[in-house]
Amino acid sequence: MTATSTPGERARALYAVLKNKDLIPEGYIEQLTQLMEHGWSPDNGARIVAKAWVDPAFRELLLKDGTAACAQFGFTGPQGEYIVALEDTPQLKNVIVCSLCSCTNWPVLGLPPEWYKGFEFRARLVREGRTVLRELGTELAEDVLIKVWDTSAESRYLVLPQRPAGSEHMSEEQLRQLVTKDVLIGVALPRVG
């Protein structure tokens, strides 16, 4: 018996115990993994934001009932049951965190990245929002208020940023390319060029 084990060995041990009891449904893990790796993606959120930038009626729906707006694109499912879009303004920057664990809007943003689930971001963002954004590479003007949303219950957020200057002539498809995972979390601003 070895004294210590790795996280991977423990994961595989749990898998083996369940497999031996025939408790793992055929194809379950493969199907879920496919969804986690490819189905849930920030490209989905980018489609939502770009649509909201070009379609005032959709924007209105998104801000009023984010769940219904995202459902129009089929972006529903676990961790996407009650979606709230957070509207940035020239004076307000919204940012998302989950200080207690890792809650994120999976269908729209994709699974959260490592740094988002890390102790540093979870501990510091609520208390040192401006400092953390600066360290990450986003310097905001002093007159911009930072509003951090702690995902502490079942609401699942996405940030609706301002459409950036210089994007006036871009197509919806081109606009999508400006909306990254970090833009949807709110730690980055969309930029042209």
Added chain:
Amino acid sequence: MDGFHDLGGFQGFGKVPHRINSLSYKQVFKQDWEHLAYSLMFIGADHMGKFSVDEIRHAVERIDVRQHVGTEYYERYVIATATLLVETGVITQAELDEALGSHFKLANPAHAQGREAITGRPPFEVGDRVIVRDEYVVGHVRMPAYVRGKQGVVLHRTTAQWPFPDAIGHGDRSAAHQPTYHVEFRVKDLWGDAADDGLVVVDLFESYLDKVDSPRAVHA
């Protein structure tokens, strides 16, 4: 419970290991076992219906602090899932130990049975000033400690309702369903000058709140 998981405002950490718009997220699972964490968790919670997501969260919170600090993210969900599968009698500690070839350390036992929601009160309205009840909870709770006893303003009441985490997090499937409230706090009201200026909005179950101008808040 006031545990290590409740990190909001915790000091002593260094920089967030990230630069904006790096594509590090593009490989969703970095190690070949990581996809098993959520997969096995969903098999236990969703497919087998043995436990709720709230119980998963509580099991993560119950991981011994000395171990928790050194864990990787997905490792915690493997430990939590294994713990709940043992506690619900689906598998045994001995089976895990045998499969691993060494002791499989599970989370610590729960130290509480959970508690019921407060029901029968009128809901809060947008614009209401509320105070987070000054309560210390042994079991699972979804109120970050940094807002305990603090006052904020209601921005939104959810149109959906969910089972009260403090009850369902301990397996009580009869838990009352409640809306949550997006409550806005000033960062300076939470940490004074030892913080950046700004606002924090916390999503709080109705039972965590009292209305400030109501008599019951005085003795909350």
